[in-house]
Every structure is written in structure tokens, then in C-alpha cells.
Amino acid sequence: MSTADTLGGIGESATLARIFPRLPAASHQLLGPGDDAAVVSAPDGRFVVTTDMMIHGPDFRLAWSSPFDLGWKAAASNLADVAAMGAVPTALVVAIAAPEHTAVSVLEGIADGLREGCEFLAPGCGVVGGDLSASNTLTITVTAFGDLEGRAPVLRSGARPGDTIAVAGALGEAAAGLRLLFEQGTLDGEPNAAAAAPLRERYPELVGAQLAPRPPIGHGRLAAIAGATAMLDLSDGLALDARRVARASGVALNLDSVLVGSREALDGGEDHSLLACFPPQATLPEGFRPLGVVTAGGGVLVDGTEYESLGGWDPYAGWNGGVG
Template sequence: MTTETLASLSEGDVLSRIFPRLPAASAQLLGPGDDAAVVAAGDGRFVVTTDMMVHGPDFRLAWSTPHDLGWKAAATNLSDVAAMGAVPTALVVAIAAPPHTPIEMIEGIADGLRDCCAALAPGCGVVGGDLSASATLTLAVTAFGDLQGRAPVLRSGARAGDTIAAAGVLGEAGRGLALLFRQAVTNDGTPDAGLAEAVRAAQPGLIAAQLAPSPPVGLGAVAARAGATGMLDVSDGLAIDAGRLARASGVAVDFDSGQLGDDPDAVLHGGEDHALLATFPAGTALPDGFRALGVIRDGAGQVLVDGQPHDQRGWDPYRGWDGAAG
């Protein structure tokens, strides 16, 4: 049987194959087919964010299935919308792929986008995008969200005395990635699909946390309604992202080591968790799904653990995992 590739199909053919697989958005007034979509803007404002995934620095085809890629591309953007206290409403997706790419891969990506939206942000859908050719498989997603009449929750709102809390899993994505680099590469360091499948079978939770994360998207709006003063998505590591919140707010984030679990280093410095890190006024009952990690103190952009300065090492796209801030 001959494999259909992107080069054997026209752009119109490819679109006709993936449009039926993509989810419609509840806020969609006009979907794919024209030069642009039309989406309802809720209370008259919308939150917008964008993120890219590039083969090599962001994923390995030997490790990720097409469904994983679509899921993760959606999840990382949905989490950013949630971190503003908004409800995701629509995605715009651009895919650049080598012409020899089998059409089944693009269909699988579309299925991942659909399933992630259905699981993490019901009502959010894909309203448009673009297709192009490239030597490197690249996915770019732009996400929109509805604040539902609330003020956005910013990184700059934390105040001394606030409780710092998290929702979602911390540390497992980084542990999953480390496991793949240890056990799913050949002797010369090349990622290997067969080895990756064995690792996935042995540690499904850790590998899913890295390749197809499930951030607590719905808890962003919950935190906003509960009075969160500051919030952000933990994508590059808890320590480095906490430092960003600390600098934006002009405070110090002081983590209680007793709340960081059995592997504090993985929790503090593992990346791609896509948990939500939020601050709440002292005495506020934390919403279900959030757990206290420490307290906000007077300071100037510091990250502390048990009152002692801690490095803000995490992921930087230009410096890798050894980048430290502050």
C-alpha cells in the first residue's frame, strides 16, 4: 500500500482530511474556510497567547506519537490562558512539515488537539490556522480566552504575607524527560522509538507527564474567583518561574521544603509541568485542587527555601537547563 504524504496531496486535500477531526469552538461565529475566523469576545476583551513546538529542542519524533504532539501543543497554550484566570475559547494552529511527512501524522496531530481540548477545556476548539512546508516539523498554536468579566490575574500582584500555592503535578515531567534521555537513546545518543515504547510501558505516568501533560486548566478561573492575587504557568521549572513572579511583584517567594515532596530538586528544577502557581491573601481558604507551598515575603525577586536563598535554575531556550536567573 502506498503511503500518502503531504507532497502527494494538495493543501486543500490536507485541510479536507484534518478539518473533520478538529473540534469546533463554542465561541466560534465563523470557523475555518474564509481568510479568518470570527470568535465571540465574551465580555469585550480576550486573553491571547502563543507557543511553538519545534522538532529537536521541544520534542523528538522517536519519543512522541502524533497524538502526543497535538495534545501537548494544545495543553501548553491552554495552561497559559488558565494562568491569567481566563477560560480558553479558541485555538489557531499552524503546522510546518517536511513534504515527505505521511498524512497520517498530521491527522494524528489533529486528533491530539481535539482530544486535549475535550479533556481539559470543553468548548474550546480550533477555528483556523495555516499549513506550510519546512525541513523541520514545527507546530505553532495561538490560544484565546474569556475573562468572563473578571480582571486578569497577573504575575505582578503577589504581596508579602500571601500564601503561595500550586495546582497540578510538579516534577514528574522533568523526571520523565530524564528517564527518556537515560533509557530511550542508543549508545551514540540517538533517540530510539522502540526503547521509548519500553520506557513508556514501564513508567506511563512519568512519560505522559512529559509527552502529553494534563495541566489543571479549569482551576485558573477557579483561582481567579477565589481572589488569587498573582498567578503563572509553571513551564520552565518551579524555581525559575517563581523567580519571575517574585521579580514582577517585587517580593520574595519562600518555599517550605516540607511541602516539596520526596524529591525537592525535581520539583524545583524540573520543567514542563504546566502546573499553576498562584498567590492568595493570607487566611484565604485555598480552592480545591490547590495546595500551599510557602509564603510570600518582603524582598526583591528572590526565591527562598526555608528562608534561605535558592538558585533559580530552569529551562531557557537559548541556554538549556543550566540557565539561572537572579
């Protein structure tokens, strides 16, 4: 590859000129990229904000994730945090740090993933600004904004005994996809693109859930309108995240093992599905299915028995510094 095709070869300005046209426009944008800062509309006088980094090594392997996947997942995981407040995502800012030898096409692919991720998951949400830096470690930081449309945010702390526990989106698929990649997508113990390619063809749902997840972003707003008492984004697994709701709300979450399904559904992380609690009399909004009932007490129960697993199967927990 010629240096004319790398970030270091063409420099920041030329790289940005190739990326900007690929980025999604935000309908809430009042002033976009190109000045010291952007200006975004906040119609009800408030905005929701969340930020999340994706780091080469602990968070993704380039042998498995395409640049498009990285952009898509960086959007999806942040959009899910906005949705979990009951808000509608309005805009993103994206800061990317990459080694100087990085091909410009990698940045273009990330931009394409951001665009198509926003268009598919949160139409109208776009990129209003960002930053491009040099680093030895490819790093993507997305900060996402949302509009509560005049509603109160849905916190983790509002669940009450008697509430129905429900979820929108997959459970355990992202973890199953990651397990497949670790078990069959490696060569000599290292992440390997050739070994991973057939997995994506054979198990598109599971591997796709890991590499380019499709959380139900629009359902966050629906849950808020339906009166959700508590909600969060399932990033670390149902059991572990349900425990967070239980702790914040001062209640117990009693899950029904038949409704939950598998052990992987209980413990697998990174689905970015929406876990919500609804008052007993509420009709669950479209896309939500029941998982159990909130009770007095504390922690997470399965079929009435305390669930002890730490949950959140995480193959990077003992991350050894390899980046793959």
C-alpha cells in the first residue's frame, strides 16, 4: 500500500475531506462540522448524553471486525444507551485515533458503518462533529445525544414490586457469536480473518449480533410512552444488568427461566437489548416480551431462587494486551 493511501500519507485535512461526505446528516443539527464546535437542537431544553470508547484489543479484533462493523457497533452501542433513557437519538460526535499507517479506506469504512448504522437503527440521527488523531492504538470514542421529547428520563431506579420485567431485542446472541469466533475463528490461538469468514456465513445472526448488533433503538421511546418504571441497555448480560436495576430500585428481579431461555441468555453480554420494567396493569409495548416479575427483596432471582453467577461472560476479562 502506498503512503498516499494512509492517514499519515495524506494527512488530517485530506482524510476528513474523504470522510465527511460519508457521514450521516442529523435532522437536529443547527451547525455541523467545520467550526470550533457544532450546535444541536434540544427542543425541550434538555439533552441526553452518553459516551463510550471502543479500543483495538480489549473491545475488538481487526481480524474479525471490518471497519464497517466498527462504525456500526460504535453507533449501535451508544444509541442503545440513549434509547435506554427513553430518548430519541438526535446526534453523535465521533473521535477517532488511528496509527499513521492506517489505510484511509479504514476510516471510510468506519464512516460508512456509522452512516448505515444510524440510518437503520435511528433514522434522523447523524454525526455533527468529531476529531481525528494519531495513536498507536485504534480507538473510536462516540458521544451520543438524545431528545426526551418532554418526558422524564427512564432511570434504573424506578422498578416497584409487582412490575413486569420485559425485554426488547435478543438475549445471548452476541455472546454466542463471540464464543463461536473464539472457538472457531482463530488460527494458532490468534484471531484470524480467514477462519472467521465462514462463521459469518453459517451463523449470520449470532456473529452479526456480536460484530454489528441491531439493538431495538426505537423501542426505548415506546417503553417510556408505555410507562416503563425502569430501563437499561443490556451491555454486560441480563443477570448482571438486572442486578443493577435491582440495586438502584431496592427490589428483587425474579426471572422465569422458561421465558429467559438459555444460560447464555442470562449471562451473555453485549446484546444492547433494552431491559425494562412496566407497571402490572400496563400493556407491554410492541417488541417487548415478558421475562419475570419484580418482587420485594434484593438481587436477581431465577424461578424464585437467588442467582449467584457473576454473569457477563467476558473473554477479555484477562486481556493480555494482544490486539489481533
